[in-house]
Amino acid sequence: MAYNSFAYLVVFLGAAFLCYTIAPMRMKHSVLLVFSYLFYFLNSRMLVLFQLFTTLTVYYAGIFMNRIDDGARLAKPTLPAEAKSGYRNVIKWQKRGVMLICVLLNVGILVFLKYYNFLSLSLDALMSALHLPTFFPQFDWLKLPAGISFYTLQASGYVIDVYRGKYRASERLGKVALFLVFFPQVVEGPIGRFDELGEQLYEGHPFDYKRDAFALQLILWGLFKKMVLADRANPFVDEVFGNYTAYSGAMTALGALVYTLQIYADFSGVIDIVTGSAELFGVRLAKNFDRPFFSHTVSEFWRRWHMTLGSWLRDYVFYPISLSRWSQKLGRRAREKLGEFLGGALTMSVALFAVWMTMGVWHGVGWKYTAYGLYYFLIVLAGTLLEPVNRFISAKTGLNRESRGFKAWQILRTFLLVTVGMMLFRADTVGAFFHMFRSLFGGSQMDVLLDGRAFSHGMDQSDLLILALGAVLLLVVGLLQEKHPDLREALAEKPTAFRWTVYFALILALVIFGAYGGAYRAVDPIYGRF
Amino acid sequence: MEPKKNHKTWRLWRRVLCFALILLMLLAVSSWALYPRDNSADSGITFPDARGFYTEPENTIDVYMVGNSGAYAGFSPMELWSAYGITSYVSGEPKQQIAAALTLLEEFLKRQRPKVILFETDEIFTGESRLNSVIPKAIESKLPVFKYHNNWKHLKLSTLFKKPNYTYVSPTKGQAANKAVNAYTGAEYMTPTDRVAKIPASTRLLLNRLVSLCREENIPLVLVDMPCALSWSYARHNAVQAFADENGLYFMDFNTPELRASTGFSWTTDTYDGGNHLNCVGARKMTCWIGDYLRTNYSLTDHRSDEALAPAWNADLEKYRKAYGK
Amino acid sequence: MDKLLKILSELKPGVDFEHETDLVGKGILDSLSIVMLAGEIADEFDVTVSPLDVVPENFRSAETILALIRKLQDE
Numbered sequence: 043m044a045y046n047s048f049a050y051l052v053v054f055l056g057a058a059f060l061c062y063t064i065a066p067m068r069m070k071h072s073v074l075l076v077f078s079y080l081f082y083f084l085n086s087r088m089l090v091l092f093q094l095f096t097t098l099t100v101y102y103a104g105i106f107m108n109r110i111d112d113g114a115r116l117a118k119p120t121l122p123a124e125a126k127s128g129y130r131n132v133i134k135w136q137k138r139g140v141m142l143i144c145v146l147l148n149v150g151i152l153v154f155l156k157y158y159n160f161l162s163l164s165l166d167a168l169m170s171a172l173h174l175p176t177f178f179p180q181f182d183w184l185k186l187p188a189g190i191s192f193y194t195l196q197a198s199g200y201v202i203d204v205y206r207g208k209y210r211a212s213e214r215l216g217k218v219a220l221f222l223v224f225f226p227q228v229v230e231g232p233i234g235r236f237d238e239l240g241e242q243l244y245e246g247h248p249f250d251y252k253r254d255a256f257a258l259q260l261i262l263w264g265l266f267k268k269m270v271l272a273d274r275a276n277p278f279v280d281e282v283f284g285n286y287t288a289y290s291g292a293m294t295a296l297g298a299l300v301y302t303l304q305i306y307a308d309f310s311g312v313i314d315i316v317t318g319s320a321e322l323f324g325v326r327l328a329k330n331f332d333r334p335f336f337s338h339t340v341s342e343f344w345r346r347w348h349m350t351l352g353s354w355l356r357d358y359v360f361y362p363i364s365l366s367r368w369s370q371k372l373g374r375r376a377r378e379k380l381g382e383f384l385g386g387a388l389t390m391s392v393a394l395f396a397v398w399m400t401m402g403v404w405h406g407v408g409w410k411y412t413a414y415g416l417y418y419f420l421i422v423l424a425g426t427l428l429e430p431v432n433r434f435i436s437a438k439t440g441l442n443r444e445s446r447g448f449k450a451w452q453i454l455r456t457f458l459l460v461t462v463g464m465m466l467f468r469a470d471t472v473g474a475f476f477h478m479f480r481s482l483f484g485g486s487q488m489d490v491l492l493d494g495r496a497f498s499h500g501m502d503q504s505d506l507l508i509l510a511l512g513a514v515l516l517l518v519v520g521l522l523q524e525k526h527p528d529l530r531e532a533l534a535e536k537p538t539a540f541r542w543t544v545y546f547a548l549i550l551a552l553v554i555f556g557a558y559g560g561a562y563r564a565v566d567p568i569y570g571r572f
Numbered sequence: 573m574e575p576k577k578n579h580k581t582w583r584l585w586r587r588v589l590c591f592a593l594i595l596l597m598l599l600a601v602s603s604w605a606l607y608p609r610d611n612s613a614d615s616g617i618t619f620p621d622a623r624g625f626y627t628e629p630e631n632t633i634d635v636y637m638v639g640n641s642g643a644y645a646g647f648s649p650m651e652l653w654s655a656y657g658i659t660s661y662v663s664g665e666p667k668q669q670i671a672a673a674l675t676l677l678e679e680f681l682k683r684q685r686p687k688v689i690l691f692e693t694d695e696i697f698t699g700e701s702r703l704n705s706v707i708p709k710a711i712e713s714k715l716p717v718f719k720y721h722n723n724w725k726h727l728k729l730s731t732l733f734k735k736p737n738y739t740y741v742s743p744t745k746g747q748a749a750n751k752a753v754n755a756y757t758g759a760e761y762m763t764p765t766d767r768v769a770k771i772p773a774s775t776r777l778l779l780n781r782l783v784s785l786c787r788e789e790n791i792p793l794v795l796v797d798m799p800c801a802l803s804w805s806y807a808r809h810n811a812v813q814a815f816a817d818e819n820g821l822y823f824m825d826f827n828t829p830e831l832r833a834s835t836g837f838s839w840t841t842d843t844y845d846g847g848n849h850l851n852c853v854g855a856r857k858m859t860c861w862i863g864d865y866l867r868t869n870y871s872l873t874d875h876r877s878d879e880a881l882a883p884a885w886n887a888d889l890e891k892y893r894k895a896y897g898k
Numbered sequence: 899m900d901k902l903l904k905i906l907s908e909l910k911p912g913v914d915f916e917h918e919t920d921l922v923g924k925g926i927l928d929s930l931s932i933v934m935l936a937g938e939i940a941d942e943f944d945v946t947v948s949p950l951d952v953v954p955e956n957f958r959s960a961e962t963i964l965a966l967i968r969k970l971q972d973e
Contacts, residue, residue, distance in 0.1 A: 048708050052707075053707075206948070206949065206950050342925075356929050357949060360933075361933070361949035361952050362949050364936075365933065365947055365949055370936075370937055370940055374941060377937075386934045390930055426930065502725070504724075504725045542594070546594065546595065549598075550598060553602070553717055553718065554724050555724065556721065559719065559721065
């Protein structure tokens with residue numbers, strides 16, 4: 043059941059909202075739980091067992107760690123002083139064992155289901171290259187439970203937080219279960235944290251007209267982005283990336299740009315729909331997009347695009363690695379040998395490498411995704427290493443790095459780097475990407491664009507007009523958000539005539555310009571097959 | 573506090589109602605604006621051949637078939653004319669849904685008084701008869717903007733305030749003829765069985781509606797299934813036969829071995845895409861059998877001596893023969 | 899405090915760490931610089947910075963960083 047389908051929006055969400063509203067306060071979370079499992083079952087059938095498995099292992103790992111802590115607290119006062127730190131270590135290792143088993147088990151399941159076929163195929167290829175017999179069977183029946191890449195991270199975060207002592211594990215199984223299976227976020231995030239989400243989900247929220255009106259507005263906006271912009275862009279993108287040898291220069295560039303628009307409108311649109319869905323129940327999901335294309339650097343971009351993934355990687359991959367003892371030791375020696383700056387930067391790059399590689403392979407199965415992570419790693423690394431060089435140059439040339447012009451250049455540069463990255467992400471293979479990239483500088487195909495031949499490949503002039511206007515609208519909304527961070531509040535203060543005009547305009551635009559119906563193929567959300 | 577709270581709730585509902593009414597009005601206006609003013613492709617009609625009947629002179633078509641691609645490939649109004657002088661039209665759309673077939677039939681009946689209606693039954697089992705389609709389709713019929721919204725690309729100020737002016741004519745009367753031969757070499761797909769395929773509940777509702785519509789109009793309905801090796805089965809045959817028996821309808825299933833023998837059908841020569849659709853040779857065989865059945869069981873006029881109709885139909889027949897041969 | 903200010907200004911020259919109170923919010927300290935800072939602090943003040951400590955609240959200003967260092971020294 044796709045988030046942008048009639049079945050979900052009207053039937054399922056409507057029923058869930060109705061039941062939630064009329065249920066008594068203490069039963070509201072049960073309503074959410076029931077509907078969430080129903081939603082999951084409708085999407086993945088028997089694979090819901092994997093969800094349940096993760097829920098149970100994570101819950102009991104948490105309980106186990108709680109018991110260890112409780113035992114330790116009782117035992118500590120009775121110990122002699124010298125034994126105290128040794129005992130603390132034992133406790134830490136016990137908890138670490140529980141946490142590791144739980145996390146490795148669940149991540150292992152994710153890795154197996156998602157990557158086994160690819161890894162075994164690659165290993166077999168390696169073996170036959172070395173003239174060894176191929177070893178690994180292929181399991182074609184391996185299927186992915188919905189959102190497994192997302193909820194596994196969310197579950198691991200919970201267990202690691204409990205291990206670190208950030209908060210005690212929840213004694214309520216229902217709370218943990220709802221945290222992992224809550225239907226608006228289970229398929230494509232945002233990736234939530236238990237201390238932010240757990241309580242919110244569990245406590246009931248009474249009906250609130252203003253909140254629910256805001257929620258519907260957000261859903262409308264997300265639907266607009268997905269159905270009018272993203273899905274309309276899809277046929278052309280399919281054509282240019284599917285038939286990439288036939289295109290070059292202006293056509294390939296147009297395809298890449300349209301794809302960047304598509305993936306942004308698709309992902310942020312669906313996120314808006316699910317955030318609005320959650321808001322109907324009084325639950326605030328974490329922010330996932332913060333006008334990413336206004337970023338000045340690629341690092342900043344990844345702090346504003348798919349924000350919950352970025353912060354998850356930062357808190358559970360980057361910091362643990364870079365703050366670990368061996369990394370600190372390495373850093374000290376590197377700084378001694380190579381100087382403050384270089385030593386520090388190179389030590390960092392180890393942790394950075396881990397983060398970007400994880401980010402790359404998390405996005406999909408195949409060498410292309412490894413290349414995707416590597417691409418951004420190299421850019422960020424280069425950025426860090428060149429920092430003093432840049433400062434030197436600007437000091438010498440008197441370039442003002444704070445000027446509007448320079449900032450504009452930074453935004454443009456980031457946008458181009460990201461578009462190239464998206465091109466890699468969408469290309470069939472790494473080879474296809476390189477072909478497409480090189481062809482950007484080959485035949486310009488400007489003539490194809492100008493004489494109209496470009497407009498018979500899945501996108502005609504009116505389609506391009508809609509997409510261009512849509513991009514401008516997104517830009518305007520982004521700029522408005524700079525002045526009014528909460529645009530819905532600002533809108534609520536305007537007179538009714540103005541507000542209702544905006545709503546009607548959006549609804550009509552959705553109905554008339556939405557890419558649905560006989561002439562269009564339904565497009566699955568890009569991040570929905572995780 | 574009580575009266576104040578009630579007043580607030582009432583104000584709330586009033587706003588919601590107001591919003592909904594204005595929205596409905598806007599949707600109605602856009603429905604009117606975007607409704608196709610012509611039955612041709614550049615007015616927003618995706619499959620003009622299915623709607624070519626708008627340009628046929630009123631009350632001249634005696635036999636009407638509606639169905640999916642099986643219908644427009646397998647039934648040949650030109651062959652029917654050539655062999656029996658019966659005038660017919662076939663409205664087929666690829667992947668047609670029964671709701672759409674009903675709409676087409678209703679539109680057809682506004683302009684024609686056919687003597688027999690033929691319904692191609694393949695789409696009973698390939699329909700999208702779940703939640704995502706039944707209710708939306710119902711809304712679509714009341715607010716056509718959801719169906720024709722894409723017409724904004726073909727919006728022309730010149731035709732906006734005029735009544736529809738239909739210009740598209742289908743010389744083959746809806747048939748999508750194909751000369752190519754691409755044999756079906758697969759296994760036998762009609763092995764007799766007692767199993768009965770399931771007709772989804774919402775499809776059954778629509779089928780009942782079809783039956784009652786034909787009864788109301790007093791026009792006999794006949795169920796037809798064109799040979800299709802890729803989507804038909806004996807279980808489906810049983811299901812449709814049961815439905816036909818319940819409603820006293822005749823069901824001619826050209827997939828059955830008996831009818832295949834009767835029509836002289838051959839999977840080697842009569843399909844152009846390896847078993848999915850019939851070519852014009854296959855269409856001729858089916859149509860001739862249908863014509864013979866209709867002539868025997870219903871009083872249909874042979875219009876070949878009708879000076880008003882015959883010249884136009886003969887001219888179309890000549891074009892057909894030139895393009896697709898004897 | 900002076901030692902800390904020296905470390906900070908070496909890490910990010912040109913910033914007024916004495917008075918700035920929104921280091922993370924303004925993007926002066928990002929995750930990379932926080933990690934570098936953590937390394938230097940660990941060296942200089944002989945403390946261990948764990949991922950739990952690396953929250954925006956602790957690095958908002960030189961004062962809050964100093965408070966964190968003191969807290970870690972007490973453990």
